[in-house]
Amino acid sequence: MTHKVIKVKDNDVVGSTNDFLRNLLSSGKIQALLVPQNTPSKKVAFPVLISDPKKFHADIVAPILPASTATIVSKMTKVQPPSKPIGVVMRSCQIRALIELVKLNQASLTNIVIIGVDCPGTFPINTYTEFPEKKTPTQFLLEAWTKKSDEAEKYFRSACRVCKDPIPTNADIILGFYGADIEKEIIVEAHSEVGKNILKELPLEDEEEWKSREKAVKELREEKAKKRAVFLKEKEGLKGIDKVSEFFDKCVNCHNCRQACPICYCKECLFDSSVFDAEAYKFLRRAEIKGLFKMPNDALLFQLGRMNHMILSCVECGLCEQACPNNIPLMDVFIPAAENAQKEFDYQPGKDIKEKIPMIVYREDEFLEVGEK
């Protein structure tokens, strides 16, 4: 692992990281960067693919995740990966999702340099665009961070509050805030050969091991694990058909959650297929079973079916919840379900690119009690 440092000038964290990324882009080591940048209205930050260093005004701290970066990388690499390296700036949940998409043959890491950024958490899109404080969301977040206060917590998306790991894994280069005094410095680490080669040629000061980071990361993970345990305990009561049907009562079967999900990649989703179109008499026959049934039909079947299909790869990014037009707090069921299902198969999505997705492999000598009396 290579350890470097970005010196923060004039207390300008975003500007200093931008200098680093601009240098990286100018160095010719990568031909373009996928990085969040505020749109001209400054109201929202979207991932942009930048090839011209002069147009570079990114904001990697911007606490917003408008769309799945993993899906964007999948779209850029699935047909044919780039012939020269592209740097992609990603948060930990999106790197996990990208690893899952690679396992599902929906993305390639050929010539993709993953630049992971420590994630303090993100706000819902509308909170970001209509931010109630007098500062920009980025300033507010950075100030809260330097003060070590949790005043940004109340704005976070629920998925971020109980994030299982805000520290990127499987990145080539990591830009770290945890363990650094961000008024002065930002941690840069290379975690792969590719990352090392890139950092070698950039004008960065060397740093010995980041002991402070190790400690800060450990503490952060412990704190997150505690919050998660409390959350899981709280949601344990959501059991039984009465509560489950009440929970999904507002679902209009629009499939936005599936559209936003980085894992749901199927070109033709079963739930959009003609399986759900039928002759009128079949609808009537279904009505006769219970006397009546709710339309649009099969909303709960969609939710539970989608859960069955993707939960083992669920990276808990919460984009489904953000996409819901009726504000169903989907993470309340998806996080406990992911926790239990992934534990059952001893599988952590996004952890190891060589590990196969549980539903495509099996062992003859497992789950022997299932299928027998």
Added chain:
Amino acid sequence: MSEEKKDHKKEDFEPKIVGFLCNWCSYAGADLAGTSRIQYPPNVRIIRVMCSGSVDSMYILRALLEGADGVFVGGCHPGDCHYIDGNYKARRRMVLLENILGTLGLEKERVWLRWISASEGQKFADTMKEMTEAVRKLGPSPIAKHWNL
């Protein structure tokens, strides 16, 4: 109504069970039970599928949400799958479905997976008896009265 009477009512109810049987083993097993004139409860509605591995969790969920009191999946014994490993995959899928039903408290006891070969007509009949009684004990599925799903 006294408790005793209520229980009596529960015992009276006839469960509706949807059974997905694989073409090569369990369906043939059911057929053998029939041709051998082995009696078993008529509560199961059999749907023939080519392999237990082809039973997506969707099929099972659909049956449950439509108000089935139980869902049965029958496949070849491990190692005997006509398609080599379909039943091993079915087993994993069942573990996942049961796990999710468990998380949501949706009575995973109503979903059964059993291995029944083409020669096990008696085992098929016995399993149907066993499952019908087990589901009868559980009572009518609470999902059946929910029309807002």
